[in-house]
Amino acid sequence: MNPHDTPRRRPDVEAVNQPGVQALFDPETGAVHDLNPASMAIWEACDGLTEIDELAAAIATLSQARPADALQDVMSTVAQFRELGLLAE
C-alpha cells in the first residue's frame, strides 16, 4: 500500500453510523466489525477516488496531529479494512 492508493469499500458492506454506534456488517461472512468514529470516517472516505495521503492531510488539519502520524494511522486503518476483506480489489 502506498499514500497514493485510492481504497474503495465493498458496496455490499453495510455501515451503521449512529451516535455511539459505528459498525460494519459484512454480508458475505456475517461478521460485524465495531469501529471508532475516526475509523468510520476513514471508511466513508474509501470511495475509490480519495487518496490515502489526501485523507491523512485532512485528518491532520482537523485534529492538529502531525501529518506523518495521521498518515500512519490512516494507512494502518485501511490495512485492517483490507485484511478483513472489506475493500474492493
Add this chain to the structure above:
Amino acid sequence: MDRPETGSNVQIQFFEEPSPRPEASNLLVIGPDSADDMLTAVGNGAAGYVPISRSIETVVQAVLDVSRNQAVIPDTMLGALIREVVRSRRENTTDEAQLEVLTGREREVFALAAKGLDKFAIGQRLGISPATSRTHLANIMAKLDARSRAELVARAAAMGIDTTPEER
C-alpha cells in the same frame, strides 16, 4: 435569533436560515441532524455543532469543550467534515497549480484584468505598452484555457481573486 447566556464564554445559537455568520470562535450551534447544516455552521466559523436530537448532557459537554477551545463535531458527521476538507484542499491546490503556470508579470496583468481593466489601462498601471499588455493577456488566456475576457474574470473569481471593477 435566540442566543441565551450560558454563564461561560460560550455562545449558543440555534441554527436557522439564513446561515449564521458568527464572528466569535466560541460559538456552539445547535441545529438539524444534517451534515450539510453542520458544514454550513462550521464553514461560517462555529467552533462546535450539536444536532438538536442529542441529549442535554451532550449539549452541556459540548459547551464545556468549546469553552476549552476544543472543536465539537458529532462523531457521526466526522466523515462528512473530512470529505469537505479534502474537497476544499483539492480546489485550493488546483487554483495554486493554475496560478503557478503564470509568470510573475502575467499574474500582475491577470489581477488587473480581473478588475475589468483593458490593455491600455493595464499598460498604464504597469508601465508597459498596450501591445505588451495584449500579449500577456493572450498568453494568460491560453494558459488558463479561457476563451474570452469574461471567462477570464469568472476564472479569477473562482480562484478568490478580487474582481471588483476599478476605475480606469
